[in-house]
Amino acid sequence: MNESPNIYYIIGPLLIFGPLFLWILYNLGVRELFRIPGDIRRQRQREAEDANRFREEHARKRGTGLSGGVKDANITPLGLFAQAVTYIWFAAVIGFFAAQPPYTYNPSGDALLKLSLSHPGKRKVECRRRSAQELAKLAANMRAPNVCSRERWPVYVEIEIDGDIVFRKSARPNGLSKDGPSIFYIVRTIKAGEHVLAMRLRERTRDKEGNDFDFEKNLPVTLKSGQVLAVEFHAAKGGFVVQ
Amino acid sequence: MLTLLQYPLRRTLDWFERLFDRPFGAKWNPLRQPGTLAFFFFWVSAVTGIYVFILFDTSIGGAFLSVESMTEQWYLGGVMRSLHRYASDAMVLTAIVHLAREFSLDRYRGVRWFSWFTGIPVIWLLFLSGISGYWLVWDQLAQYVAIGSMEWIDWLGIFGEPVANNFLSRDSLDDRFFSLLVFIHIFGPLFLLFMMWIHILRINRSRTNPPRGLAIGSFVMLLALSFAHPAVSHGPADLGMVPAVLNLDWFFMALYPAFDAWGPGALWAIAFGGSLFMCIMPWLPPLKRAPAPEVLLEQCNGCTRCFEDCPYGAVSMQPRTDGRPFAKEATVNADLCTACGICVGACPMSTPFRHSGGLKTGIDFQDPSLDSVQTNMADAMQKAREGRNREQPAVLVIGCDHGADLSAIGAGNVASLKLSCIGMLPPSFLDYALAGDGVDGVLLTGCGDGDCFHRFGVQWTEDRMAGLRDPYLRKRVPRERLHACWSTEPDALAAELKTFSDRLAAQGEHEETGDE
Amino acid sequence: MQQPLKIIWRKDFETGNVEIDHEHREIIHRLNVFFAFAAAGKTGEEATFKLGEVYAWISAHFALEETIMRAHNYDQFEDHKADHERLLDDIRDIMDECRAGTFTGKDAALQEKLEAWFVGHFKLMDSRLHRMLHFAP
Numbered sequence: 001m002n003e004s005p006n007i008y009y010i011i012g013p014l015l016i017f018g019p020l021f022l023w024i025l026y027n028l029g030v031r032e033l034f035r036i037p038g039d040i041r042r043q044r045q046r047e048a049e050d051a052n053r054f055r056e057e058h059a060r061k062r063g064t065g066l067s068g069g070v071k072d073a074n075i076t077p078l079g080l081f082a083q084a085v086t087y088i089w090f091a092a093v094i095g096f097f098a099a100q101p102p103y104t105y106n107p108s109g110d111a112l113l114k115l116s117l118s119h120p121g122k123r124k125v126e127c128r129r130r131s132a133q134e135l136a137k138l139a140a141n142m143r144a145p146n147v148c149s150r151e152r153w154p155v156y157v158e159i160e161i162d163g164d165i166v167f168r169k170s171a172r173p174n175g176l177s178k179d180g181p182s183i184f185y186i187v188r189t190i191k192a193g194e195h196v197l198a199m200r201l202r203e204r205t206r207d208k209e210g211n212d213f214d215f216e217k218n219l220p221v222t223l224k225s226g227q228v229l230a231v232e233f234h235a236a237k238g239g240f241v242v243q
Numbered sequence: 244m245l246t247l248l249q250y251p252l253r254r255t256l257d258w259f260e261r262l263f264d265r266p267f268g269a270k271w272n273p274l275r276q277p278g279t280l281a282f283f284f285f286w287v288s289a290v291t292g293i294y295v296f297i298l299f300d301t302s303i304g305g306a307f308l309s310v311e312s313m314t315e316q317w318y319l320g321g322v323m324r325s326l327h328r329y330a331s332d333a334m335v336l337t338a339i340v341h342l343a344r345e346f347s348l349d350r351y352r353g354v355r356w357f358s359w360f361t362g363i364p365v366i367w368l369l370f371l372s373g374i375s376g377y378w379l380v381w382d383q384l385a386q387y388v389a390i391g392s393m394e395w396i397d398w399l400g401i402f403g404e405p406v407a408n409n410f411l412s413r414d415s416l417d418d419r420f421f422s423l424l425v426f427i428h429i430f431g432p433l434f435l436l437f438m439m440w441i442h443i444l445r446i447n448r449s450r451t452n453p454p455r456g457l458a459i460g461s462f463v464m465l466l467a468l469s470f471a472h473p474a475v476s477h478g479p480a481d482l483g484m485v486p487a488v489l490n491l492d493w494f495f496m497a498l499y500p501a502f503d504a505w506g507p508g509a510l511w512a513i514a515f516g517g518s519l520f521m522c523i524m525p526w527l528p529p530l531k532r533a534p535a536p537e538v539l540l541e542q543c544n545g546c547t548r549c550f551e552d553c554p555y556g557a558v559s560m561q562p563r564t565d566g567r568p569f570a571k572e573a574t575v576n577a578d579l580c581t582a583c584g585i586c587v588g589a590c591p592m593s594t595p596f597r598h599s600g601g602l603k604t605g606i607d608f609q610d611p612s613l614d615s616v617q618t619n620m621a622d623a624m625q626k627a628r629e630g631r632n633r634e635q636p637a638v639l640v641i642g643c644d645h646g647a648d649l650s651a652i653g654a655g656n657v658a659s660l661k662l663s664c665i666g667m668l669p670p671s672f673l674d675y676a677l678a679g680d681g682v683d684g685v686l687l688t689g690c691g692d693g694d695c696f697h698r699f700g701v702q703w704t705e706d707r708m709a710g711l712r713d714p715y716l717r718k719r720v721p722r723e724r725l726h727a728c729w730s731t732e733p734d735a736l737a738a739e740l741k742t743f744s745d746r747l748a749a750q751g752e753h754e755e756t757g758d759e
Numbered sequence: 760m761q762q763p764l765k766i767i768w769r770k771d772f773e774t775g776n777v778e779i780d781h782e783h784r785e786i787i788h789r790l791n792v793f794f795a796f797a798a799a800g801k802t803g804e805e806a807t808f809k810l811g812e813v814y815a816w817i818s819a820h821f822a823l824e825e826t827i828m829r830a831h832n833y834d835q836f837e838d839h840k841a842d843h844e845r846l847l848d849d850i851r852d853i854m855d856e857c858r859a860g861t862f863t864g865k866d867a868a869l870q871e872k873l874e875a876w877f878v879g880h881f882k883l884m885d886s887r888l889h890r891m892l893h894f895a896p
Contacts, residue, residue, distance in 0.1 A: 046832055073456050074268035082266030087464040090273075094332050094465075095472045099490040103500055105387060106485045116408050174403070185397060185405040226485045230412035243412035544782065546822035568781045569823075591822040596811025596854060605819065671818075674851065679858055713822065719848050 110189040111223035115159065115199070117233035117240075120181040121173055122203045125149035153204035155182035158213075160198040161190055170205050192225040199231065199240045215239035245349075245528065253347040257731075260692075269692040271457045276693075277341035279453040280461060282439065284334035287462065289432065291327040292376075295320075296429070299379065303421045306381040307479045314475060325469035328492070331373050333465065335494040338369060346524075348696065353530030354555065354581045361442045363521050368435035373495040375428035381421075383477040383486035386410070389424075391499050398507035413482045445579065447556040448699075533582035533663070536608045538573045540564075542592045543605040545571030548713055549586035552666070554698040555579050558586055558606075573606060583697035584667030587613055588704075591714055593669035595620070613669075616662065620672065623658035627682050630655035636683035636747040639676055640740065641668060645696035646689040647728070647736040657740065658682075665689035666700030670707045670716035677724050684724045684747040686740055691730040701729055723750060764794040774889035776827070782820040789813050797857075807857040814850050821847070824888075833891055839884045846876060 036044070074083070127148040135143045152173040159167040166188050174180030197220070200213040215233075217240040223229060230243040260274045267273065273280055298320060300309035313320035342362065345351050351359035378389045393407040409420045443449040452458070477489065491499065502510045535557070550558045550573055557579035560571040575586075587593055592604040595617045602614040611619075620639070627637035635656040642649045642661055649659040662668060665687060676685050687704065695701040706712035708725070724747065728739035766787050773780055793809050821843040828836045 043832060072268055073270040073454065074266060075456070079266055079268065083271075083460060086263065086266055087460055088467075090333075091464050091468040091471075094329055094336065094494075095468050097493045098328060098332050098474070099492065103489045103491045104487065105489055105503065106487050109487070110485075112485050114411055116405060116411050118404050180403075183404060185394075185407060187394075226487060228412070228483050228485055230415075230483075232411070243414065542819070544778065544819055544823045545826075546819060547826050548822055568777045570778060591818040592815050594811065594815045594818060596807065596814055598808050601808070604815075679855065713825070714818070715844060717848055717851060718844070719851060 106226060108189075109192060109225040111192050111225065111227045111229060113159075113161075113186075113188045113190050113197070113229050113231070115157075115184065115186040115188075115231045115233075115240075117157070117184045117201070118181045119155055119201065119203070119233055119235060120179075121153035121155045123149050124151045124153055150177045150179040152179055152182075155184075156202040156205055157184055157186075158198075158200040159186065159188070160200075161188075162195050190223060190229075192223050192227070194220065194222050196220050201233070201239065249347050249349060252343060256344060256347055264692065267457070271454055271460070272692075273337075273453075273457060273461070274340065274344075276450070276453055276457070277337040277344060279450050280457070281334050281337040281341060282451045283453050283458055283461065284330045284337060285432075285436065285439070287330040287465065288327055288334065289436075291323045291330065292432070294323045295327055299425075301422060301425050302418050303381060303416055306379060306421070307476065310380050310382075310476055314473065317470075317473065321473045322466070322469045325472075325474040326465055327376075328474040329465050329468050331376070332492065332494040333461070335369065335373065338366070348694065350696065352525045353532055354557075354579055355445075356525035357445045358442060359525050360522055361438065361444075363518055365435065365438045365442055367518070368431060368438050370495065372428065372431040372435050373492075375424060375431050377492065377495065378424045379428055380476050381480045383480055384489050384491070385477075386480040386482065387486050387489055388496060388499065391502055395502060395507045395510055398511055410482055415482065445556065446698075447554055534609060535575050535577040535580035535582055536584065536587060536606050538575060538606050539603060540567070540572055542603055543569075543572050545569045545573065546591060547571070547573075548589040548591060549573050549606050552585050552589040552699070552703055554583065554585060554700075555581055557581075575606070581697065582608070583664040583700065584608065584662060585664055585697060585700055585703060588667045588669045588707075589714065590669070594671040595669075595675040596671070616660075616667075617672070617675075620660050620676065623660050624676060624680075624682050627656055627658040628680075630657070631683065632656070633751075634748055636744060636751055638684045638686055638740065638744055638747065639682045640686045640688060640736075641665065642688040643667075643690070643696075643700065645731075646691075647731050648733050649688075651733060652736070652740065656744075664695070664697045664700040666695070666697060666703045668704065670714055673708075673725065674717050674720050677720055683751065684726065684743060686743055687725070687727045688736055688739075689727075689729055691732075691735075764798070765791050771886070774885050776889065779820075779824060779827070779885070782816075782823065786813070786817055786820060789816060804858070807854050810850065810854050810857055814847070814854065817850065818847060824885075828888065831891070833888060835884075835887065835891075839888065842880060842884055846880065849876075 074080075125148070127146045130143075130145060130147055135145075154170040154172050156170040157167065158165060167186055169184075171182040171184055172178065173182050196218065198218045199216070201215040202212070203214045215235070215238075219242065221229060232241050232243065233239060234241050256274070260272060263272050263274050269275060295313065298309060298313050300306055310324065313324050315321065345359065374388060374392060378385050378392075390407060390410045393405070393410060396402075397405040397407050409416050443451065453461070477486070491497075498510060498513070501513070544567075545560060545563070547560055550560050557576050558573050559576065561574045563569055563572050565572070573586075586606050587604065587608065590605045593613055594604075595602065597617075599618050599621065600614060602612075602617050604613050607613050623639055624637070627639055631637040638657045640649060640652055640657060640659040642659060643665045644661065644663050646665070649661055653659045668687075673685055676682055689701045689704070690696055693701075703712055705727070707714060708716045708722075708727075710716065710718070726739065726743040728736050730736065730739075768784060768787060772783055772787075774783075790813055793806070793813055796809050797806055825836070825840055825843070828839060833839070
């Protein structure tokens with residue numbers, strides 16, 4: 001069981017050796033890094049003096065040029081007081097809108113069903129095995145035993161709550177060659193309370209024969225107000241998995 | 244059409260600016276320099292952010308508690324956190340004011356499109372920085388904002404699986420993804436700073452720091468707010484529950500309720516459509532580009548005055564090309580030039596004491612050439628002199644394209660002359676106007692209170708009159724016969740003109756009856 | 760006709776700076792043209808305009824000199840610039856006299872003024888500038 005180190009064993013050496021280390025670094029080279037060449041330093045000094053003189057002259061001469069001009073800052077006591085009042089007003093605006101007015105996200109107190117699934121559809125053309133002659137014709141490193149089409153069928157998903165279908169859609173496979181998984185991210189509100197939830201997935205769109213669903217799950221749920229029911233899909237775990 | 248939109252906004256903003264001028268003075272008025280304030284609030288956010296980050300626990304388990312313990316330390320950690328939040332809110336507020344201002348002042352079209360255009364990524368990065376910061380608290384608000392943001396991004400379908408999967412259930416979010424959120428909040432503001440730098444690149448002598456008094460006042464304001472109304476978190480995030488009531492930070496999250504109501508597609512349309520529209524605004528409609536002035540090499544010796552004065556960095560000094568024995572010549576980059584004419588006013592050759600038709604200077608427009616300005620001025624002075632009498636001395640009003648309207652003036656003893664910017668006026672022209680055969684007084688007018696459309700016209704003019712900036716106005720020119728009215732209100736101009744005329748008439752009488 | 764005033768270029772007018780020397784030569788030439796003009800008896804408007812041309816070229820020259828001084832951090836910049844401003848004021852005075860017709864072109868006082876300009880200004884101001892430019896570190 002590790003004990004956290006006594007803080008003084010860290011601070012102490014840091015305080016002693018830290019400055020020493022920095023002092024050595026400084027003298028070894030950091031000082032040179034920051035040294036300004038003499039002529040540049042002198043030029044900057046001159047510029048600073050010029051700027052100061054300019055500022056004084058400017059302050060003195062303001063008003064002898066023309067009788068108009070940019071009004072200076074108001075530093076009278078009344079002015080400062082008025083500024084303070086204005087600042088308070090600004091602060092109130094910022095402070096208010098930083099947290100007000102409140103926003104009711106879920107006014108009806110419903111629960112939320114979130115279904116996220118990513119599953120590849122069946123391949124459009126079923127894989128077939130290559131014959132021995134076909135394999136022989138191929139180069140040695142290209143002898144994959146199966147030939148599969150890349151394109152997949154869209155996946156069809158249905159969700160039913162208490163007998164009413166609230167979602168039915170097929171999603172195209174991802175990818176330019178349409179060979180990736182189909183992805184669903186479904187969010188539906190459900191009133192709090194007891195419900196029967198049915199979720200169905202088919203790995204291809206229906207054809208003339210009217211295929212069955214490949215994965216199905218029916219489950220009764222009791223949902224509290226504001227509860228999030230998250231459902232994922234893992235084919236290996238048997239399909240729909242409730243979190 | 245555009246003026247129809249700009250005009251009411253300008254009047255409104257103008258009213259507020261004048262209102263705030265009274266307590267602050269023009270120099271410290273926050274509404275006259277919101278851009279500098281936005282920069283300042285960025286720095287406050289950055290510094291407080293470093294402190295907050297040092298004490299922040301970047302794991303999901305520890306994030307919320309580390310922020311809570313910071314907040315509990317009401318005198319330090321809590322203040323830093325609140326400062327961090329309120330400074331970023333203030334930055335959004337000042338950025339919006341800045342945007343509205345520049346639009347209403349029409350300072351975004353023509354050559355100035357670059358500043359406006361680069362401001363749009365600034366807005367995006369500011370938004371990203373603020374939102375990503377709220378994710379890190381990992382309270383219920385963070386949960387709401389994070390899930391909303393991810394579902395919005397997922398509409399684009401650019402990731403292999405929905406990013407919102409990371410927020411599906413209590414076990415979905417791991418430390419690794421949370422670290423990514425932390426990363427976004429560190430590099431978002433860094434890119435924001437980079438973009439802010441690009442935003443000011445084409446502005447010569449840009450101001451990014453507010454005057455000290457304003458900076459101190461704003462900081463104290465945020466500090467007081469942080470003590471009085473500390474920033475607090477909501478309850479800890481729970482991905483198994485939907486948050487009920489949220490205290491949104493409306494500065495950053497105003498669009499999230501819209502997202503809830505309309506879905507991601509509509510919000511992308513708003514975001515993308517809005518950004519696209521703002522990007523093309525500088526060309527709706529395009530500003531009619533006045534041609535840039537040309538450098539006339541026979542009169543240019545490379546003295547650099549035009550180069551120093553150009554507000555847009557459009558003039559640069561290049562090695563000589565005409566074989567004359569000077570080191571440099573001035574060159575105008577037409578892509579950066581707004582044809583303000585300040586360079587013409589700065590050129591030492593721009594003196595009027597020459598033949599009409601014979602006035603050649605070092606840098607000049609083809610049209611209106613400085614020669615034509617001299618002719619027009621002579622005509623105007625003639626008109627004013629003809630209308631003059633005892634009580635009404637001859638006054639020449641010189642104004643600009645963006646200042647007060649001069650069309651109402653110009654009867655009898657008053658004549659007017661309009662330039663593209665008051666900074667185009669060479670000081671020697673004032674000498675000319677007030678000399679022997681000239682007028683009794685000259686009234687200069689231009690944009691008010693530090694808001695010169697061409698940034699430095701008014702300031703350079705003032706400095707030239709005061710003998711602080713080359714070319715100086717000759718000391719022998721009688722200053723009591725000069726007046727300035729830096730305001731865009733037509734009433735202000737008329738009032739100042741009256742005051743000035745009366746003063747001139749009184750002076751004239753005094754001179755007549757005095758020691759002549 | 761009065762012998763016109765004329766300034767002859769002297770060796771000690773040279774400052775060693777190509778730009779400044781070129782402009783000094785040009786300005787002296789223009790001034791000589793003006794003096795010839797004035798000595799022929801023409802005053803008033805024409806003379807004022809001619810002198811106005813000279814004024815413009817001298818202003819440009821002074822501007823260039825000041826830029827060079829600033830670039831080299833010349834220590835006597837303030838005084839030299841004050842002299843420039845004074846000289847330009849003087850020219851304006853002469854221009855006003857021209858216009859008023861009180862300038863005769865035969866005025867000995869003017870000649871003294873001119874001597875004061877070139878000899879004085881050159882000897883004191885410009886030559887010191889030349890030394891500083893050439894021997895400064």
